[in-house]
Amino acid sequence: MSPVGGWPQLHAAVEAGADAVFFGVNPVEGAGSGFHARAKVGFDAAELPDIMRGLHERGVQGFVTFNVLVFDRELRDAERQLIHLAESGVDAIIVQDHGVARLARQICPDLAVHGSTQMSVTSVEGVRHAARFGASRVVLGRELSLRDIERIAAATDIELETFVHGALCVSYSGQCFSSEAWGGRSANRGQCAQACRLPYEMLVDGVQRDLGDARYLLSPGDLYALHQVPELVRIGVNCLKIEGRYKDAEFVALTTAAYRQAVDEAWAGLPLSVTPQQERDLEQVYSRGLAPHFMAGTNHQTVVRGRAPRHRGVQVGVVRGTTERGVLVELSEALKPGDGLVFDPANWRAPEGREEGGFLYGLWAQGRQLAESELASVRPGQTYELRFGRGAVDGRRVRVGDPVWRTHDPTLVARVKPLLEASDPVYTRPISAHFVGQVGQPVSLTLTDEAGRSVTATLPEPLAPARNRALDEVSLREQLGKLGGTPFHLSALSVELQGAGFLPMSSLNALRRDATDQLRALRREGKTQTVAHSPASLPHSTPHVLPPTSPRLHVLVRTPEQLDAALAERPDSITLDYLELYGLKPSVERVKAAGLPVRVASPRILKPTEQNLQKFLLSLGADLLVRSGGLLEGLQEALAELPEPQRPVLIGDFSLNAANVLTTRALLELGLSRVTPTHDLNARQVTELAALAGPASLEVIAYQHLPVFHTEHCVFCRFLSDGTDYTNCGHPCETHRVALRDERGVAHPVMADVGCRNTVFEGRPQIAAAHLGGWLEAGLRDFRLEFVHESPDEVTEVIRAHRAYLEGLESAQTLATRLASIGAQGVTEGSLFVPNSFELLPALPVL
Numbered sequence: 001m002s003p004v005g006g007w008p009q010l011h012a013a014v015e016a017g018a019d020a021v022f023f024g025v026n027p028v029e030g031a032g033s034g035f036h037a038r039a040k041v042g043f044d045a046a047e048l049p050d051i052m053r054g055l056h057e058r059g060v061q062g063f064v065t066f067n068v069l070v071f072d073r074e075l076r077d078a079e080r081q082l083i084h085l086a087e088s089g090v091d092a093i094i095v096q097d098h099g100v101a102r103l104a105r106q107i108c109p110d111l112a113v114h115g116s117t118q119m120s121v122t123s124v125e126g127v128r129h130a131a132r133f134g135a136s137r138v139v140l141g142r143e144l145s146l147r148d149i150e151r152i153a154a155a156t157d158i159e160l161e162t163f164v165h166g167a168l169c170v171s172y173s174g175q176c177f178s179s180e181a182w183g184g185r186s187a188n189r190g191q192c193a194q195a196c197r198l199p200y201e202m203l204v205d206g207v208q209r210d211l212g213d214a215r216y217l218l219s220p221g222d223l224y225a226l227h228q229v230p231e232l233v234r235i236g237v238n239c240l241k242i243e244g245r246y247k248d249a250e251f252v253a254l255t256t257a258a259y260r261q262a263v264d265e266a267w268a269g270l271p272l273s274v275t276p277q278q279e280r281d282l283e284q285v286y287s288r289g290l291a292p293h294f295m296a297g298t299n300h301q302t303v304v305r306g307r308a309p310r311h312r313g314v315q316v317g318v319v320r321g322t323t324e325r326g327v328l329v330e331l332s333e334a335l336k337p338g339d340g341l342v343f344d345p346a347n348w349r350a351p352e353g354r355e356e357g358g359f360l361y362g363l364w365a366q367g368r369q370l371a372e373s374e375l376a377s378v379r380p381g382q383t384y385e386l387r388f389g390r391g392a393v394d395g396r397r398v399r400v401g402d403p404v405w406r407t408h409d410p411t412l413v414a415r416v417k418p419l420l421e422a423s424d425p426v427y428t429r430p431i432s433a434h435f436v437g438q439v440g441q442p443v444s445l446t447l448t449d450e451a452g453r454s455v456t457a458t459l460p461e462p463l464a465p466a467r468n469r470a471l472d473e474v475s476l477r478e479q480l481g482k483l484g485g486t487p488f489h490l491s492a493l494s495v496e497l498q499g500a501g502f503l504p505m506s507s508l509n510a511l512r513r514d515a516t517d518q519l520r521a522l523r524r525e526g527k528t529q530t531v532a533h534s535p536a537s538l539p540h541s542t543p544h545v546l547p548p549t550s551p552r553l554h555v556l557v558r559t560p561e562q563l564d565a566a567l568a569e570r571p572d573s574i575t576l577d578y579l580e581l582y583g584l585k586p587s588v589e590r591v592k593a594a595g596l597p598v599r600v601a602s603p604r605i606l607k608p609t610e611q612n613l614q615k616f617l618l619s620l621g622a623d624l625l626v627r628s629g630g631l632l633e634g635l636q637e638a639l640a641e642l643p644e645p646q647r648p649v650l651i652g653d654f655s656l657n658a659a660n661v662l663t664t665r666a667l668l669e670l671g672l673s674r675v676t677p678t679h680d681l682n683a684r685q686v687t688e689l690a691a692l693a694g695p696a697s698l699e700v701i702a703y704q705h706l707p708v709f710h711t712e713h714c715v716f717c718r719f720l721s722d723g724t725d726y727t728n729c730g731h732p733c734e735t736h737r738v739a740l741r742d743e744r745g746v747a748h749p750v751m752a753d754v755g756c757r758n759t760v761f762e763g764r765p766q767i768a769a770a771h772l773g774g775w776l777e778a779g780l781r782d783f784r785l786e787f788v789h790e791s792p793d794e795v796t797e798v799i800r801a802h803r804a805y806l807e808g809l810e811s812a813q814t815l816a817t818r819l820a821s822i823g824a825q826g827v828t829e830g831s832l833f834v835p836n837s838f839e840l841l842p843a844l845p846v847l
Contacts, residue, residue, distance in 0.1 A: 001063070001161070001241045002256045005041035008249035008420070010051070013060075015419045016253045017260035017427040020061035022094060023245065027081060035074075035081055036065040037096075037118070037190040038245045045084055052089040053524040058487045059429040059450060061091040065245075066104075067116040069188045069659035069680050070097050072688055079107060086111045089526035096174060096188065098133045098629075099662025105134035110529045112136050114161065118174035118188065119629065120655075122148070122607050124155040126630035131158050133666065137238065142168055143294045143712035144607070146228060150235045151608040159238040164225040165255050165282075166243025168293065170196040170218045170304070171709045175604060175655060177679045178708040180831045181762050186680045188657065196220075196709065197309035200740040202719055203747055211719055213346035214306030217740060218709060218760070221305060224282070224290030226274060229262040244286070250412070251285045253419040258282055260427070281416075283314050284409050298725040300717040307346050313407040319343060322395040326364065326387040329404050334378045337362055340408030341386070343398045357407070358392030424484060430491035431519070433480050437463045437471060439499030445480070447515045449488070453522055457515035463501040470500035479508050486516050546779035547696050551806040554699065555799060556601065556625075556786040558751065563587055565792035567594050569799040575625050575784075577601035579733065581616065581754055588622050601625040603753050604655045604710055610755060614638065623649040629656060632670055639671065649673050651699055655710075661692035674699040674782060679706060683771035683832040687778045695779030702768040703798055703819070704786035705749065705761035706830050714756050715740070726756045737789065739763065746825055749789045761788045765798075765823055766830035769816035772805065794822050 002013035004023040013021045024036030026044050034042055043051060048064075055062045064085050070078050082104050085093060092112035095101045101113050115121060115130035115138040122141040130138045137159035140149060144162075153160055169176060176187045178195040185191035199215040201208055211217070223243070225232070232240060240263065242255050258279075262272055283290055289312060293303050316335060321328040327343070335341075342357030363370045363378065364385035370378070378384065386404075419426060429450050437443040440462050448454040469475075473495045481490040552572035557563045560583060566574050567590065574591050576598065578584055584600060591598035600620055604627040606613060614634050617624060626632050632652070639647050652675040658664045659678045667675050676699050677686050690698050714725075716733040723729030733752040740760060741747045748763040768775070772783075785802060787795055801818040804810040810818075820827045 001239050002252055003166070003242055003244040003247065004252070005038065005245040005247070006043075009245075009247070009252045012249040012253035012420055013256050014055070014058050015422050015426040016256035018060055018256050020063055020091070020239065021055065022063040022065055022241075024065045025081075025085065027077065035068050035070065035078060037067045037187075037192075038065070039190040041245050045081075048085070048088040048090070052091075052526060056089070056526045057520050057524045058425070059523070062089075063092045063094055063114065064090050065116075066093040066100065067096045067118055068190050069186075069657055069678060070100050071681070071685060072660045072692055075103070075660060075662065079103065082108055082111070083531050086529040086531050089529065091526075092137070094139070095135070097657070097659060097663060098130075099658075099660050099664075099666055101130075101133040101135060102666060103662060107532045108529060109532070110527070115139060116173070117141060117163065120172050120174045120605065121630070122172075122605055123611070123630040124152050124608065125606070125611075125634040126628070127152060127156050127158050127160070129629040129633035132633065137161055139163070139241065141172060141605075142223065143172065143605075145297050146231050146235070146295055147297075148608050149232070149237065149295075153236050160236075161239040161241055162232065162237050162295075163223060163243055164229065164232070164240045164259060164295075165223055166247075167288070168220040168223050168303075170220050170711045170713055172605060172711065174657060175710040176708070177706055177831065178760075180679055181706045181708050181766070181828075184831075184833060184835065188659075188678070188680050198743065199309075200742055202715070203739040203741055204720065204736050206737070208741075209719065211306065214719070215346070216306050216309040217304065217715060217719070218711070218713075219288070219306065219309035220303050220713065221289035221291055221293065222287055223293055223295070224287075225292045225295050226258060226262055226279070226282075227272065228292055228295055229259065230266040230272065233263065233266040247286055249420055250416050253416050254278075254281050254285050254412075257419065280314055281409075281412055284406065284412055286311050287314075288312060294712060298712075300714045300729075301722070301724055303713045304715075304718060308344060311407065312344070312405045313342075314405065314409075315403050316341070316406045317404040319398055319400055319402040319404060320383050321400060322398055323385055326385045327393065327395060327398055327404075328383055329386050330381065330383045331378060332380045333406065334375065334380075335360060335363060335384075335386070335406070336375050336411075338410045339406050341388075342405050342407050343393070344403040344405060345397070345399065346402075354397075356393045356397050358388040359408075361387045361389055363387075425487045428483070428487050428489040431483075431488045432492040432494070433490060433515075434494045434496075435476055435480065436496045437498070437501050437503070438496075439463050439465055439501045443501075443503065443511065445511050445515045447488075447519050449519060449523065453519065455515055455518035455522055457511055457518060459503075459507055459511055461507070463499075463503060466500040466502035468502075471497060471503055473497075476508075479505065480512055482509075482512070483516065486520070488516065488519070547781050549781055551776065552782050553799065553802060553806070554599075554782060554784040555795075556784060557795070558787060560587065561792050562787050562790065562795050563590070565795040566799070567591065567596070569796060569803075570594070570596060571785075571799060573597040573599055573623075575599040575601055576622075577625075577786075579752055579754070584620060588620050592621075597623065599623040599625050599649075599651065601653070602627050602631050603755055603757070604628055604653075605712075605755060605757055606630050607755070613754070618642075618648070621648075623651070625651050625653050626672065627653040627655040632656070632667075632672070636670065652676060654679050654701070658689075661689060664689065664693040664697065668693075668697055676701060676784070679831045681831075682834045683768065683774065683829075684834045686771075686832075687774055687780075690775070690778045690780055695781065698780060699782040699784055700768070700775060700780055701766075702772060702783040702785060702802060704766055704784075705763070705788045706766050707759045708748065708762050709758070709760040711758050711760075714752060714758050715750055716752060716758070717756070751788065762828070762830060764825045764828045764830075765819065766832065767816060767819050767827045768832055769805070769812050769819060770829065771832055771834075772815075773812055776806075790822075797822055 024042030086108035096118035115135035720732035
């Protein structure tokens with residue numbers, strides 16, 4: 001399956017052999033957002049029926065991305081968009097929002113739903129959770145190894161899809177809130193600001209660590225799993241997905257062709273025959289450094305190199321010096337005039353990171369320019385003087401030892417041109433033909449395509465007796481196989497001939513054209529989608545009685561020292577979110593002994609080898625803060641087997657991404673007592689969700705360090721050890737405090753969880769002081785305070801400040817002032833900020 005951002009990419013994908021393409025569709029008239037996670041690319045809604053007919057004629061499926069969280073104000077628009085997609089013949093929609101997935105199944109039951117990788121599915125329980133909401137296929141998290149994928153495939157019959165090529169997010173998809181926190185533009189809404197591609201400094205126990213040429217500590221290389229295709233085919237993965245809806249047609253053509261070849265060879269049991277030139281082309285067209293990364297197993301030393309965050313291309317040499325007119329480079333690849341080169345400065349120069357480079361004018365050796373005929377004799381390991389156009393390269397900014405990268409190869413365009421500019425179909429689909437001819441009777445030709453669709457064409461005139469050469473299978477195969485200009489090739493022919501008959505070539509060609517035209521028309525029709533246009537497809541709200549209870553404070557701590565402070569303040573509950581499991585049991589007992597309700601926070605990600613964690617969490621006898629859809633699914637059966645008094649209370653956390661009333665109600669139906677809304681909602685949207693779902697069903701966070709990145713990549717292992725994973729890293733996460741300082745000077749704490757996954761927290765506490773009054777008026781009563789690296793004294797002060805406000809002893813302004821004085825880096829509204837444009841949005845509907 002290939003990515004498509006526009007018409008050139010669509011053409012390239014089809015001609016290179018994609019079985020499916022995925023793309024976004026801009027909204028139908030009056031439907032607001034387009035609901036897809038690449039907001040800058042996509043097709044107009046009016047184009048969609050023609051696009052789908054064209055794809056189906058070529059035997060290609062079209063999947064539309066509907067992979068954003070949908071807000072309550074947008075649900076009616078989402079319904080209209082879904083109806084249009086179904087009526088246009090879309091084969092499937094790729095969905096992140098669980099409530100929208102369920103809505104789609106209600107109003108468009110024939111439209112297949114695929115669970116997006118933004119659902120953070122990493123286990124068979126996660127697959128079942130997505131299937132519960134209507135998904136027939138699930139796109140697995142890109143952090144899974146081949147062994148993980150195989151374990152999941154063996155335990156489910158739901159279709160599985162995996163990414164095999166393209167950019168990697170450092171965060172688990174759907175679990176990144178950096179863009180929301182720092183720019184008010186949510187990645188879960190198609191507005192990723194790529195904060196992971198920015199430079200950071202590492203502070204270890206408060207001291208800056210010299211990391212050499214590594215500045216981009218959260219910028220991973222690109223995924224390249226071409227050599228893993230045979231294993232993925234053996235495992236039974238249903239679809240291999242290439243990432244890159246922002247990439248150009250050259251990228252789409254080259255990657256699609258390479259993976260098409262790899263899949264066909266693996267399916268036929270043949271070894272991979274992709275050439276070194278093809279692999280270099282894949283690296284040349286776009287690459288931050290290609291590797292299989294997590295698919296081949298965890299190695300934290302390779303996922304993030306850290307030297308640069310952008311496209312590098314192919315490394316062609318190393319700088320050995322400069323001359324008055326050029327740069328001396330020891331080459332590792334042959335070069336030619338017209339190549340685009342860049343000299344990689346890493347981080348030794350000014351922070352803006354401007355790189356020197358340009359188009360190569362010529363190569364010089366021993367004081368003379370090499371002739372075109374001599375370029376073929378350039379050998380790796382030899383040093384040449386490279387010259388560029390006047391003023392293109394400032395030699396004073398080029399340093400000995402700098403890598404040299406070829407970012408543009410003009411010959412690559414020529415190699416990919418046949419796919420980009422083809423007027424006739426390049427990649428064709430197989431059809432079988434059955435010819436029936438009896439002397440004296442009309443002849444017929446039946447064509448059957450790869451999906452089993454058949455058409456029959458007949459000639460009105462009977463088959464005449466042959467005077468000379470009669471029709472035979474050889475001549476029929478030759479003529480019927482002339483399918484140029486059609487999307488077909490003849491794969492099989494069966495013939496029924498009775499008598500020695502003759503048919504003019506013109507008649508036979510007309511018969512072939514009639515049959516192929518019928519088949520092309522049949523393929524364009526696609527399947528009929530049933531659409532329920534009833535306005536009752538969205539649930540109706542009911543009046544909610546505001547709870548008379550006093551506000552409750554729930555405190556989440558991450559260290560035993562913070563627990564000491566929290567116990568002294570006696571909040572309404574204490575949640576334990578510890579790095580390691582061994583300290584949980586005694587801490588649970590301490591909270592119980594104090595007579596306070598105790599909760600334990602689960603990890604946000606659970607992999608196939610981590611199911612025992614569910615048993616351990618249940619063994620603690622504590623209530624659970626559920627952060628994983630897979631865990632919530634696993635608990636359904638486990639809790640049903642427990643007596644009612646032994647069942648823990650379940651609270652759904654922000655990571656379940658409840659952005660609207662549909663998702664919230666669906667989660668509550670699975671046994672959650674309350675749900676914490678996703679951090680993609682601002683404070684006003686939280687209030688509106690409370691009005692629709694009922695304020696008693698929500699637990700909101702009033703103080704926290706927003707978890708901006710949640711990543712499988714471990715910065716502790718990568719930069720504080722030589723190890724590859726937890727087995728040999730020495731566990732620096734247990735002995736050091738680490739923070740990443742951004743270009744503004746804000747230091748963001750990093751913590752590891754029990755699975756060695758890292759969370760980077762916003763360095764400034766996000767406070768809701770300005771919004772607590774509105775939340776209280778809306779009936780919200782459950783407020784959570786979450787701590788990261790706060791000292792016990794700071795924990796005490798934060799709890800007391802909020803309690804004073806909630807008891808009416810202090811104003812919201814006083815609360816904000818007290819909180820701002822606690823930390824050295826200030827505070828922020830972060831994701832709670834309500835923009836002025838919010839009032840311009842459509843009114844909240846009565847559902």
